[in-house]
Amino acid sequence: MMTVKTRRLLTYGIFVAPALIFFTIVIFIPFLRAILFSFQDWNGISSDIGWAGTSNYTKLLNDKGFIKSFDFTVKFVITTTILLNVVALALALILNLALKTRNILRTAFFLPYVIGGVIIGFIWQFIIGGLFPEIGAATGWAIFQKSWLSYPEYSFWALVIVTVWHSAGYFMIIYLAALQGVPKDMLEAAEIDGAGRIQRFWHVTLPLIRPAMTINLFLAISNGFKGFDLNFALTKGGPFGTTESLALHIYLEAFTKNLFTYASAKAVIFFLILAAITLVQVAVMKRREVEM
Amino acid sequence: MNRERYSVGKLVLEIIMLALGLLFFFPLYLTIVNGFKTYNEVVTSTTAFPEVVQFQNFVTVWNQINFLGVFMNSLIITVIAVVGILLISSMAAYQLVRRPGRLSQIIFLVILSSLIIPFQTMMIPLVKVAKDLNIIDTLHGIILLYWGFGIPLALFLYHGFIKAVPKELEEAASIDGSGPFGIFFRILLPLLKPITTTIAILHSLWIWNDFLLPLITLSSIKNQTIPLAASVYFGQYTNEWHLAMAALTLATLPIMIFFMFMQRYIIQGITAGAVKG
Numbered sequence: 212m213m214t215v216k217t218r219r220l221l222t223y224g225i226f227v228a229p230a231l232i233f234f235t236i237v238i239f240i241p242f243l244r245a246i247l248f249s250f251q252d253w254n255g256i257s258s259d260i261g262w263a264g265t266s267n268y269t270k271l272l273n274d275k276g277f278i279k280s281f282d283f284t285v286k287f288v289i290t291t292t293i294l295l296n297v298v299a300l301a302l303a304l305i306l307n308l309a310l311k312t313r314n315i316l317r318t319a320f321f322l323p324y325v326i327g328g329v330i331i332g333f334i335w336q337f338i339i340g341g342l343f344p345e346i347g348a349a350t351g352w353a354i355f356q357k358s359w360l361s362y363p364e365y366s367f368w369a370l371v372i373v374t375v376w377h378s379a380g381y382f383m384i385i386y387l388a389a390l391q392g393v394p395k396d397m398l399e400a401a402e403i404d405g406a407g408r409i410q411r412f413w414h415v416t417l418p419l420i421r422p423a424m425t426i427n428l429f430l431a432i433s434n435g436f437k438g439f440d441l442n443f444a445l446t447k448g449g450p451f452g453t454t455e456s457l458a459l460h461i462y463l464e465a466f467t468k469n470l471f472t473y474a475s476a477k478a479v480i481f482f483l484i485l486a487a488i489t490l491v492q493v494a495v496m497k498r499r500e501v502e503m
Numbered sequence: 504m505n506r507e508r509y510s511v512g513k514l515v516l517e518i519i520m521l522a523l524g525l526l527f528f529f530p531l532y533l534t535i536v537n538g539f540k541t542y543n544e545v546v547t548s549t550t551a552f553p554e555v556v557q558f559q560n561f562v563t564v565w566n567q568i569n570f571l572g573v574f575m576n577s578l579i580i581t582v583i584a585v586v587g588i589l590l591i592s593s594m595a596a597y598q599l600v601r602r603p604g605r606l607s608q609i610i611f612l613v614i615l616s617s618l619i620i621p622f623q624t625m626m627i628p629l630v631k632v633a634k635d636l637n638i639i640d641t642l643h644g645i646i647l648l649y650w651g652f653g654i655p656l657a658l659f660l661y662h663g664f665i666k667a668v669p670k671e672l673e674e675a676a677s678i679d680g681s682g683p684f685g686i687f688f689r690i691l692l693p694l695l696k697p698i699t700t701t702i703a704i705l706h707s708l709w710i711w712n713d714f715l716l717p718l719i720t721l722s723s724i725k726n727q728t729i730p731l732a733a734s735v736y737f738g739q740y741t742n743e744w745h746l747a748m749a750a751l752t753l754a755t756l757p758i759m760i761f762f763m764f765m766q767r768y769i770i771q772g773i774t775a776g777a778v779k780g
Contacts, residue, residue: 437621
């Protein structure tokens with residue numbers, strides 16, 4: 212006969228253990244192992260793994276490829292974070308005006324988001340490679356006559372445009388939900404007090420949708436940093452590795468060059484940067500939110 | 504607000520927005536249309552209609568990449584992975600919420616904080632772990648890996664939701680002689696339906712569209728998922744746009760149909776998931 216206490220403990224174990232086991236095997240152990248790998252030297256094949264001390268880390272400080280990829284990623288994150296939020300907020304504000312076609316518009320803007328990044332990248336390879344030259348020939352506009360994916364600057368903007376097209380609808384949905392939570396009487400009160408459209412937006416709406424802004428900035432920064440699919444499928448990191456995101460760079464180092472331990476050091480640095488930035492961003496934004 | 508002036512401005516705005524909406528849809532439209540053309544037609548003009556609507560490209564692609572097979576792989580992986588994540592996470596969240604204490608708190612916080620680790624940090628040792636466990640390049644293997652990766656977010660969302668569910672129902676059932684399993688499956692689980700829908704949608708979209716994990720763990724052709732199979736047409740030297748567009752149309756069709764039918768739930772789920780996450 213089991214006591215009540217052991218039976219409760221057993222129940223607890225049965226309910227919690229599966230989550231704990233899968234978490235440990237799939238996330239916890241690989242994470243610790245990545246840290247361990249970053250201090251080791253291993254080519255992925257030989258049976259013995261040697262120690263490397265901190266040499267992987269000192270090496271990557273002077274690694275031109277890594278630094279280039281870091282620069283690209285930072286530039287990409289800043290550009291897409293701003294554009295995504297501006298475009299999404301503009302779309303949400305317009306849809307919030309109770310347009311008749313609002314539902315169909317919402318669907319159209321959101322639709323690209325449900326398709327995976329790799330498929331999106333391939334679709335745009337076709338748009339840029341097939342449609343753009345045609346537009347260029349028909350209109351004579353120089354911008355469409357260039358082969359975008361052969362120029363670093365154009366490839367960068369191709370990635371930015373496709374990212375905005377792909378995800379703006381998602382950010383819009385989050386802003387739209389927040390805008391619907393702004394009380395009508397507050398806006399009316401401000402209007403009676405003589406506040407114009409811009410003042411109402413700036414002093415009433417904007418402070419009230421700060422939580423949505425925190426979320427959207429967080430998502431844009433974190434998704435931007437982790438971007439892989441589009442770089443893989445659309446530009447393949449090119450031309451000349453100019454659009455190789457950190458995520459793609461780490462993948463290529465590990466799985467095409469077999470630099471497992473060196474890539475692990477890069478992956479750990481990648482984690483530290485991402486964790487630091489997102490924690491700071493959320494902390495700063497949370498403090499500025501208005502309590503309702 | 505003065506409505507007379509408004510209606511004209513609104514009409515203009517409406518037309519502008521509709522044009523923008525069409526522009527948003529245009530890349531998808533082009534993909535579908537070009538899937539029906541011959542190679543020469545695609546090269547001549549990407550925007551023109553096909554001269555004859557023919558399904559030859561789709562037949563070719565269907566056979567070349569064994570579309571039915573890869574579709575089934577994607578479906579099996581997504582469904583079993585999501586159901587497993589829902590079950591494992593809701594069970595754990597139930598006990599972690601209802602039996603508070605230091606242990607529960609530590610478990611919850613450790614799992615939660617892993618949300619900040621990017622996949623790329625874990626992926627290199629993960630391949631080694633999967634090899635050591637002999638589950639690399641198998642469907643059940645990748646499903647087990649998804650169970651692990653899906654747990655943190657699902658557990659977090661369930662945890663928050665269960666905290667707001669009153670305990671009284673469970674206590675009443677307990678007095679009536681129900682055990683913990685009965686309480687969980689018959690009383691609590693039905694109450695969790697709204698959050699279960701949210702989590703199911705978020706995780707289905709993620710797993711269905713995921714590319715990197717299948718790329719590094721599924722190497723055999725027979726285990727390929729849809730995104731992996733579609734990438735065959737975008738290799739270094741292939742230039743068969745007509746087949747590529749048919750393949751992309753096939754690849755996007757299932758998720759578009761799913762979206763059309765589930766739109767309301769998807770939008771609700773995504774909003775709820777983002778706001779709580």
